[in-house]
Amino acid sequence: MMQYETDELKKAGLKATLPRIHVLQLLLANEGEHMSAEVVYRKLHESGVDVNLATIYRVLTQFQEAGLVERHQFDATTSVFELKPDDHHDHMVCVQCHQVIEYVSPEIEALQEKVAKDHGCDIVDHTHVIYVTCSDCTAKK
Amino acid sequence: MMQYETDELKKAGLKATLPRIHVLQLLLANEGEHMSAEVVYRKLHESGVDVNLATIYRVLTQFQEAGLVERHQFDATTSVFELKPDDHHDHMVCVQCHQVIEYVSPEIEALQEKVAKDHGCDIVDHTHVIYVTCSDCTAKK
DNA sequence: AACGAGAATGAAAATTAGTCGCATCAATAT
């Protein structure tokens, strides 16, 4: 019952160790969420799995390097991780409730490409975060 | 000869203290650059001005709150600051030489607005950083 | 021009997020 995780890890070129399996399981169980290392640590402990925090940091970084997860920085202090989605998307973050809304905009992507090309640059990566007041929070006011 | 800085500070609602004048002077002298608190600290010391690093952090934060400067985070570890430009722009950062290239794209801004509106969100702020290999670095290869 | 209240600074300690060294341990190839 951890065969899927084991296979995924091996496919990604990583040894199927218990900590890695647990972290991957947690990420799968919370697909679509954006979790910090601390949160992963807490959630695992809540479900009785004792993995060292340093290991969580290492594992998440390895997952990122292996292309299993993406790392984002919505605020200055903390990185959050999400399982790598099939389709690329960017994020809106509500400054009030911290809800994360994913959006896709091929038009923006294309314009980005154009901007880079116009400057003779090759895009390696990008971060595009729109900080908003979401509809829920606007309603509450 | 620090009248301009003094006036700017007062206009921004800040007392014209020596540390603030010095930091503002440095930013003005290096307009267009993106400097970390450490770099501001080093540059001031190089020119014989001894301001405490904690003060630099405080001053830069106040400047940001007062709308005098913008704070950016191009990498996970450090914030950089630039004098608030009259025209909004976003940034490309070369992953090799760390050069920062500013760009303006009203089209992207407009699409952003549309994305937010489509989700019922009001934009508060945004960060859009394109990580690239710049033309210089491509040439060097 | 001196005064005093309140704000700003310097110095050092604290905090926060993340990393590292190293002894031990476990996953896989043989």
Place this chain on the structure above:
DNA sequence: ATATTGATGCGACTAATTTTCATTCTCGTT
């Protein structure tokens, strides 16, 4: 089954930034 190699746990450590608190300024008022 075992050796090899890489992974984990633990605690110490780092880097960036913030805070605390005693001292020193700035600026409106006398």
